[in-house]
Every structure is written in C-alpha cells, then in structure tokens.
Amino acid sequence: xxxxxxxxxxxxxxxxxxxxxxxxxxxxxxxxxxxxxxxxxxxxxxxxxxxxxxxxxxxxxxxxxxxxxxxxxxxxxxxxxxxxxxxxxxxxxxxxxxxxxxxxxxxxxxxxxxxxxxxxxxxxxxxxxxxxxxxxxxxxxxxxxxxxxxxxxxxxxxxxxxxxxxxxxxxxxxxxxxxxxxxxxxxxxxxxxxxxxxxxxxxxxxxxxxxxxxxxxxxxxxxxxxxxxxxxxxxxxxxxxxxxxxxxxxxxxxxxxxxxxxxxxxxxxxxxxxxxxxxxxxxxxxxxxxxxxxxxxxxxxxxxxxxxxxxxxxxxxxxxxxxxxxxxxxxxxxxxxxxxxxxxxxxxxxxxxxxxxxxxxxxxxxxxxxxxxxxxxxxxxxxxxxxxxxxxxxxxxxxxxxxxxxxxxxxxxxxxxxxxxxxxxxxxxxxxxxxxxxxxxxxxxxxxxxxxxxxxxxxxxxxxxxxxxxxxxxxxxxxxxxxxx
Amino acid sequence: xxxxxxxxxxxxxxxxxxxxxxxxxxxxxxxxxxxxxxxxxxxxxxxxxxxxxxxxxxxxxxxxxxxxxxxxxxxxxxxxxxxxxxxxxxxxxxxxxxxxxxxxxxxxxxxxxxxxxxxxxxxxxxxxxxxxxxxxxxxxxxxxxxxxxxxxxxxxxxxxxxxxxxxxxxxxxxxxxxxxxxxxxxxxxxxxxxxxxxxxxxxxxxxxxxxxxxxxxxxxxxxxxxxxxxxxxxxxxxxxxxxxxxxxxxx
Numbered sequence: 001x002x003x004x005x006x007x008x009x010x011x012x013x014x015x016x017x018x019x020x021x022x023x024x025x026x027x028x029x030x031x032x033x034x035x036x037x038x039x040x041x042x043x044x045x046x047x048x049x050x051x052x053x054x055x056x057x058x059x060x061x062x063x064x065x066x067x068x069x070x071x072x073x074x075x076x077x078x079x080x081x082x083x084x085x086x087x088x089x090x091x092x093x094x095x096x097x098x099x100x101x102x103x104x105x106x107x108x109x110x111x112x113x114x115x116x117x118x119x120x121x122x123x124x125x126x127x128x129x130x131x132x133x134x135x136x137x138x139x140x141x142x143x144x145x146x147x148x149x150x151x152x153x154x155x156x157x158x159x160x161x162x163x164x165x166x167x168x169x170x171x172x173x174x175x176x177x178x179x180x181x182x183x184x185x186x187x188x189x190x191x192x193x194x195x196x197x198x199x200x201x202x203x204x205x206x207x208x209x210x211x212x213x214x215x216x217x218x219x220x221x222x223x224x225x226x227x228x229x230x231x232x233x234x235x236x237x238x239x240x241x242x243x244x245x246x247x248x249x250x251x252x253x254x255x256x257x258x259x260x261x262x263x264x265x266x267x268x269x270x271x272x273x274x275x276x277x278x279x280x281x282x283x284x285x286x287x288x289x290x291x292x293x294x295x296x297x298x299x300x301x302x303x304x305x306x307x308x309x310x311x312x313x314x315x316x317x318x319x320x321x322x323x324x325x326x327x328x329x330x331x332x333x334x335x336x337x338x339x340x341x342x343x344x345x346x347x348x349x350x351x352x353x354x355x356x357x358x359x360x361x362x363x364x365x366x367x368x369x370x371x372x373x374x375x376x377x378x379x380x381x382x383x384x385x386x387x388x389x390x391x392x393x394x395x396x397x398x399x400x401x402x403x404x405x406x407x408x409x410x411x412x413x414x415x416x417x418x419x420x421x422x423x424x425x426x427x428x429x430x431x432x433x434x435x436x437x438x439x440x441x442x443x444x445x446x447x448x449x450x451x452x453x454x455x456x457x458x459x460x461x462x463x464x465x466x467x468x469x470x471x472x473x474x475x476x477x478x479x480x481x482x483x484x485x
Numbered sequence: 486x487x488x489x490x491x492x493x494x495x496x497x498x499x500x501x502x503x504x505x506x507x508x509x510x511x512x513x514x515x516x517x518x519x520x521x522x523x524x525x526x527x528x529x530x531x532x533x534x535x536x537x538x539x540x541x542x543x544x545x546x547x548x549x550x551x552x553x554x555x556x557x558x559x560x561x562x563x564x565x566x567x568x569x570x571x572x573x574x575x576x577x578x579x580x581x582x583x584x585x586x587x588x589x590x591x592x593x594x595x596x597x598x599x600x601x602x603x604x605x606x607x608x609x610x611x612x613x614x615x616x617x618x619x620x621x622x623x624x625x626x627x628x629x630x631x632x633x634x635x636x637x638x639x640x641x642x643x644x645x646x647x648x649x650x651x652x653x654x655x656x657x658x659x660x661x662x663x664x665x666x667x668x669x670x671x672x673x674x675x676x677x678x679x680x681x682x683x684x685x686x687x688x689x690x691x692x693x694x695x696x697x698x699x700x701x702x703x704x705x706x707x708x709x710x711x712x713x714x715x716x717x718x719x720x721x722x723x724x725x726x727x728x729x730x731x732x733x734x735x736x
Contacts, residue, residue: 436537437575439559440568441585441645444591448560451588455579455628 009137015338032089035450046088048159048193051166059180061189068183072185074346074406075375076315078288081253086193088224114117148208153237154199155210158226161197169201172230176259176323184255184317185292188307192226192257200235200266209465211240225256231266233299238269240468252277254313255290260385264299264326271464273472275312277470286314293320297329297358305332306349307463309472311479314343319377321350324358324386331360331376334460336472338453338479339372339404341413348378350407353386353419362393365457367476368404368481375407382414389416398456400449400483435484450477486551488513488684489534489653494545495551496533502543503529505709511653514681518695518720521706522728525689528572534686535569535626536562550652563589565598570642577629582641585629586611586648588604593649596698614647618674636667643674652669654678655686657680660694672697707731 032043041062045055070081070218148155154165179189200206220363231237254276260268272294279286295304297315306320315480322331333349351360360380380391397406408425430452453462453476464472489511496504503526511517512736521527532540534547536559547554554562570696577585602610615625630638639659646654655673660668675685675698679731687698694702695717704721705712712731713719 173619431575432538433575434577436535436559437571437577440535440537440571441589441649442560442563442596443588444560444592447588447592450582451585452577455577457581 002044004346017407019354020221021484024121025466030451031087033147035060035084035111036086036088036191037342039156040088044191044193047089049308050159050162053166054162055171055172056179058190061099061186062095062191062334063188064180065186067182070183074317074345074377075373075409076346077404078315078344081288081482083187084255089193109404138246138304141175145146148206151204152201153204154197156197158192158195158197158228161228165197165199168230169197169228171242171257171389172228172261172273174259176261176294177257177292182292184290185257187256188224188255189290192224195225195227195256196239197227198229198237198239199248200229200231200237202232205233205235206233206237209238209240211242218443221270223252223254223256227256227258228261229259229268229270230261231263231268233263233301234265235263236267236269239390240465241270241272242471245429249351252286253290254376256292256294256319257441258291260293260304262295262297262299262302262304262329265301266299267303267305268295270295270309270320271468272310273464273468273475274307274308274310274316275475275479276386277314278312278341279344281341283314286343287312287314289318291316291318294317294323295321295331296323297326297331297355299324299329300355300472301328302326303330303332305334305463307332307334307460307473308336308347309457309460309464309468310335310337310345310347311475313345316343316347316420318347319344321352322360323352323354324389325354326358327355328357328359329355330358332463333362333364334347334463335364336457336460336476337365337376338368339369339374340481340483341372344371345373346375346377348376349389350379351381353380353389353391355386356386357390358386359389360391362391362395364393365460366397366406366408367453367456367480368394368406369400369480371403372405373405375409377409377411379413380423381411381418382419382421384415386416389414389419391419391421393421393423395423396456397425397427398453399427404441434478446477446481449480449484453480487511487548488515488550490708492547492548493548494533495543496529496568497541497543498539503572503709504533505704506545507709507711509704509711511684511686513652515696515702516679516687516700517702517704517707518700518717519686519704520690520692520709520720520723522534522732525707527706527710528657531688532568532657532675534655535559535567542657548706560592561596562729563649566652568646568654570639570646570651570656570659572661574630574633574638574642576631577633580629581610582625586625586645587592589645590648602729611644611648617647617677618644619670620644635662636664636670639663639667639671640674640689643671643678645718647674647678650683651721652682653684653686655688657688658690659687660691662687668694669697670719678706685688692720695720705731 014030032040041058045058163306177185179186198210230240262268275289276289297304304322332350337345337347349362364376366374366376376395382389386409395408399406406427410423412421414421434452435448454473461469487510491507491509492506494507521528541556587607594601618641700717704714704716
C-alpha cells in the first residue's frame with residue numbers, strides 16, 4: 001500500500017474541504033433539557049427502558065460524582081467545562097429500533113456514506129466486519145448480528161444488553177472501572193447513553209473483527225459511551241473502534257468508559273483510530289476526549305492488547321490500562337499519538353501486575369508539531385505477589401518544528417524483588433538531513449514527513465488490523481498537514 | 486546543447502561564499518569528474534545543484550535541459566532528473582527500502598503526469614536492478630540505510646539511481662569508505678548505468694575511483710573555482726603531484 005501518495009490525495013481533498021467529516025446531518029433530535037440533575041438521569045433511564053437496578057446504579061454514581069473534583073494533574077489546559085450547560089441526551093427522532101437498514105433514516109445513511117461506511121454494501125458483502133454503528137447516542141443498525149448470535153456471540157448496544165442480558169451486565173458492569181474510579185468515569189456511569197456490548201462464549205475464536213463507528217452529531221451534546229467486552233474462557237475477540245466528528249465552534253465533551261474482561265486463556269485485542277475534530281489552527285473548537293479504558297486479565301494466561309492511533313481531539317486524556325490479575329497474563333499497549341497546531345494530548349497506560357509471571361509491553365510513539373503538547377504518562381506497578389513479573393516500555397517522541405513540546409512521565413513502582421522492568425525513551429526531531437534525502441528522491445516536503453512519521457510509528461502500526469492500518473496511515477499524513485514548509 | 490550548463494555560479498552557506506564563479510558544461514552522456522582538496526567546495530557544488538536548503542545561490546545560472554534549475558525546489562529538481570548519490574546516505578528508520586523506492590518512483594511518475602506503477606510490476610523491476618548490484622531481497626526489506634555497512638549504503642544509493650533513471654547523476658565521494666571489492670561492485674553498477682543520454686558528475690578526492698569509472702573530462706576545483714580542466718590524464722597527474730600547486734595558485 002502506498003503511504004504518501006494517498007496521504008497527499010487526502011490532504012489535497014482537505015484543502016478544499018478542510019475537515020471532510022465536518023458536516024452536520026439534518027435530522028430532528030429528541031433532546032433532554034440542558035444540565036445535569038437526578039431528573040435528567042431518570043429521563044435517560046426511562047428513554048432507555050431500563051430496569052430499576054440500572055437507574056439506582058446511575059443515581060449512586062451521580063451522587064458520588066457530586067463529591068468529586070475535576071482532575072487537574074494532566075499536562076493539558078482548557079476552558080472550564082460548565083456541566084450544567086451541556087445536553088446529556090440526544091437521539092435521532094423517528095427511530096423506533098429499525099429492524100433493517102430500510103427502516104433507517106435515509107439522511108443518516110447518507111451521513112455514513114460520507115464517512116465511508118457503506119452499511120448496505122457491507123451487509124451485502126456479508127461477513128468481514130460487523131458494524132454496530134452508533135449515531136450520537138442510539139444504536140442505529142446492527143449488522144451481522146444474526147450470524148454472530150448463531151455462534152453464541154452477543155454483540156449489541158449496551159442499552160439492549162441491559163434489557164436482554166441483565167445478569168451478564170450486572171455481573172461485569174463497573175467491575176473494571178467502578179463508578180468511584182475517577183471524575184469522568186463517574187459522570188459516565190451516571191449519564192451513559194449508549195455504546196457496545198460484546199460477550200464471546202467459552203472456547204470461541206470470534207471469526208470477524210467487531211467494529212463500532214462513533215460519531216458526535218448534536219451540538220453541545222456530551223458523548224458518554226459505555227463499552228463492555230467480556231471474553232469467556234479460552235475465547236478470542238478483536239474489536240475495532242473508529243471515531244469521526246463534525247466540525248463545531250464550541251468544545252464538545254466526550255467522556256467514554258471502556259471495560260474489558262478476559263477470563264482464563266482468553267484474549268481481547270482492542271484497536272482504536274481516533275480522529276475527532278481537533279479544533280482549528282488556533283485551537284478553537286474541537287473535542288475534549290476524556291476517556292477511561294481499562295481491561296482486566298482476570299484469568300490465568302489471559303491477554304489484553306490495546307492499540308491506539310490518536311490523531312484527533314483538541315484535548316486528549318486517556319490511559320488504556322491492564323490489570324494483570326491472572327498468573328502468566330499479558331498486557332500490551334501500542335500507541336501513536338499525534339498532536340498538531342494547538343492540540344494537547346496526555347496519554348499513556350497503566351500496567352498493574354498482580355499475578356505471577358505477568359508480562360506487559362508498552363510501545364508509545366508521540367509526534368508533536370505546530371504548537372502542540374504531547375505527553376506520555378504511564379504507570380508500571382508490580383505488586384508483592386507478582387513473582388517474576390516483567391515489563392518492557394519504550395517511549396519515543398518525535399518533534400516537528402521548534403514550537404511544540406514532548407513530555408514523558410513514566411512512573412515505576414515495584415514491590416517484588418524478582419520483577420524486571422525496562423524503560424527506554426528517545427526524543428528526536430525529523431532531521432534536515434532526512435528531509436533533504438527524501439526530497440532529493442522526489443518526495444514533496446509533505447510526502448517526506450508522512451513517510452518519515454509512518455516509519456517512526458511502524459512498530460505500532462503493524463499491530464493494527466489491516467482494515468485500520470490503511471486508514472491510519474492516511475490519517476497520519478492528514479494530521480500533520482501544514483506542519484512543514 | 487549541454488544537458489547542464491553552469492555559468493558564473495556563486496553560492497554561500499551561512500553567509501560564507503564557498504563557490505566563487507563556477508563555469509561548467511556537461512553534454513548528454515558525458516562523464517565529468519570534479520577533483521579537489523578538502524574544503525574546495527566540491528560537496529557544496531553537489532548540494533547547490535540538488536537544491537539543498539541553506540545553500541544560497543547569489544550569482545550566476547544553472548540551466549538543466551534548458552530549464553532554470555535555481556527556482557525549483559529540491560523535489561522538483563529530482564523529478565526533473567537530477568540525482569544525488571550521497572556521500573553519507575541518510576537513515577530513514579521504519580521505512581522499508583522497497584517502499585521508499587516505490588514512493589520515490591511514483592512521485593516522479595506523478596510529476597510527469599503519468600499513471601503510477603503496479604506494485605508487482607515494480608517489485609520485478611527493482612529485483613532485476615538489485616541483481617546487478619548483488620543486492621539481496623533481504624536488503625530491500627530492511628529500513629533504508631539502517632544498520633547498513635558503508636558498502637551497503639553506497640550500493641543502495643546506486644540502486645536508487647538505477648531505479649530512478651536520472652538524466653544527471655551526481656556522485657558525491659561515492660568511493661569514500663569503500664574497500665576494493667565494494668568499490669569494484671559499486672563502479673560496475675555505475676558503469677552499467679552509463680548511456681548516451683545519462684550524464685554524470687563524479688566528485689572525488691582520489692584518482693582510484695576513476696580507474697573504474699573512466700571520465701571524459703576532469704576538473705580541478707579549489708577555492709570555489711575550477712582551476713584547471715583536462716582529460717582523464719589530469720587525474721593521474723594529480724595523483725602524482727597532489728593538490729599543492731592549486732593552493733599556491735590561490736595564495
């Protein structure tokens with residue numbers, strides 16, 4: 001696959017139409033009034049036709065949230081969020097759970113087309129990627145569900161799971177990220193409106209990549225997605241998450257929670273390409289991406305692998321983590337974070353080693369251009385019982401230009417003398433030599449940067465599923481548009 | 486008509502004038518060698534021709550295929566057919582050699598308004614070229630110049646040249662850091678690429694390389710000017726006498 005030629009194509013398209021996903025779909029929204037209080041939470045719960053226990057769970061979280069302070073330890077700065085000035089529920093109207101795509105609002109289908117997700121085609125092509133498409137807060141269409149159901153895989157919206165599989169949800173919801181975990185996750189617990197739910201039964205290797213495309217649509221609507229993936233004993237699942245958002249002047253809050261549970265011998269691979277609207281060159285607009293993602297390797301020999309390519313959002317605050325509880329369990333974190341213009345990212349991971357011979361690998365690639373700040377913040381914690389635990393961390397930062405920043409904040413705590421923890425870090429700039437070398441071979445400065453950066457990120461990019469790899473390569477070029485010359 | 490015509494070329498680097506009035510005509514298919522002592526401006530000449538940033542032309546003209554080269558960016562010059570084989574080839578970590586070659590090749594095709602090449606077809610093309618230079622597939626799978634030996638780097642430069650098929654190849658001290666076997670291999674590769682419509686400008690300290698790649702013309706560059714020009718016998722004379730007379734001349 002040719003990297004830079006496509007990138008250039010993309011960039012050219014963008015010049016005409018700066019951010020191609022910055023369009024607004026004209027669909028009537030059904031919206032709860034602005035602000036947050038118990039009534040709003042009751043409204044959401046009612047809209048979702050939730051059982052009483054769910055409402056109580058939300059209210060408990062809300063009460064706890066009221067006692068909490070918004071965290072300020074991350075190296076990011078943004079205008080104070082007025083939580084009473086946001087909408088907490090918005091759903092496209094006239095959508096009474098469509099049974100097929102024919103029942104889906106044609107406007108909505110057009111939106112997906114612009115985003116390059118031809119659902120219809122995908123349905124016809126039958127069975128490579130199942131898409132649980134989330135439009136704002138309500139799941140619009142879930143494809144391949146029948147096929148997955150046949151195999152015993154549950155792949156549905158979390159709201160549906162609350163109604164249809166209450167025992168599973170009760171057992172696992174909040175078991176990895178409890179409502180008291182942090183400010184944003186507590187908020188999410190109180191007001192989450194949708195997200196995906198996946199359960200893979202014992203011994204099954206899920207044959208298709210599961211994916212969700214998130215999209216923020218209504219102005220001033222915070223997005224509070226909640227995703228939960230449970231891989232039962234000996235199972236395997238790969239989940240892809242991709243995000244695009246329309247252009248807005250006001251900042252939009254996105255506070256999602258993702259919980260993963262891998263039981264004995266199970267493996268979960270979770271890949272994200274995040275390109276929420278980053279704001280304009282001056283930093284106006286753009287998404288606040290405050291996400292809590294955590295996986296628990298509960299069983300022995302289980303494995304959770306996070307791969308993320310973060311190119312969007314004005315502010316990113318995100319630390320996909322692994323709790324390595326089972327003996328011999330493995331946690332992996334592969335990350336590319338690109339910040340350009342006025343973007344800020346504070347991202348990294350936490351690897352908590354509890355079980356014996358647990359292993360974790362962290363590969364983080366931060367790229368900073370423009371006036372952006374990019375921080376890797378990570379914690380490797382080896383607990384007393386984690387005999388023989390091992391960690392390898394590699395943090396590389398690449399700077400483009402003289403006005404951006406790269407910061408690395410690794411925390412290491414080991415309480416077991418048999419642990420082996422390695423940390424490697426580099427900071428480099430794209431050298432003038434490299435640029436000239438590439439240009440002397442005929443590449444334009446933009447093409448050269450894209451090629452060099454893609455090379456820099458290679459170890460992470462190769463962890464992405466093929467479908468995502470191509471999109472991600474393009475995104476890297478797009479995100480760095482205007483960073484040279 | 487000349488392929489490359491340099492007239493009264495003056496150039497500065499960081500405010501210092503390094504080239505002080507170069508005149509040089511290179512016809513199609515000709516091989517010119519530029520020799521000279523350290524600090525004479527040989528590498529500066531190659532960078533000025535290739536359009537490296539920071540190398541400023543203050544006077545004079547460079548015409549390439551009748552076009553004014555000075556106003557073109559480095560990548561445009563490359564796509565017009567100017568190739569520089571680097572004295573110190575640069576590492577591009579994570580970028581596989583084959584990908585790098587294809588990106589470069591397609592950039593040129595796009596520049597010329599042509600259709601990009603099919604990946605499989607290109608693979609075959611590169612393999613055939615690599616064979617002549619005794620380069621294994623393994624080398625093409627590695628990141629560009631990363632962990633390459635001196636000889637491998639230089640061979641890689643010549644492979645790029647063979648693939649990009651320039652009209653003018655500038656070889657900047659391609660012989661430096663090569664042992665006799667590697668020098669022979671690289672020279673064979675270069676000789677293979679000699680043709681009546683490909684000119685070369687070979688920059689070197691030593692006559693040694695010119696035993697393998699026989700030039701049509703030899704120039705002595707010292708103090709930012711071409712001090713003497715002649716046939717290949719001039720190189721032998723320099724080998725015997727050294728550059729002393731040119732430093733005296735200037736002094």
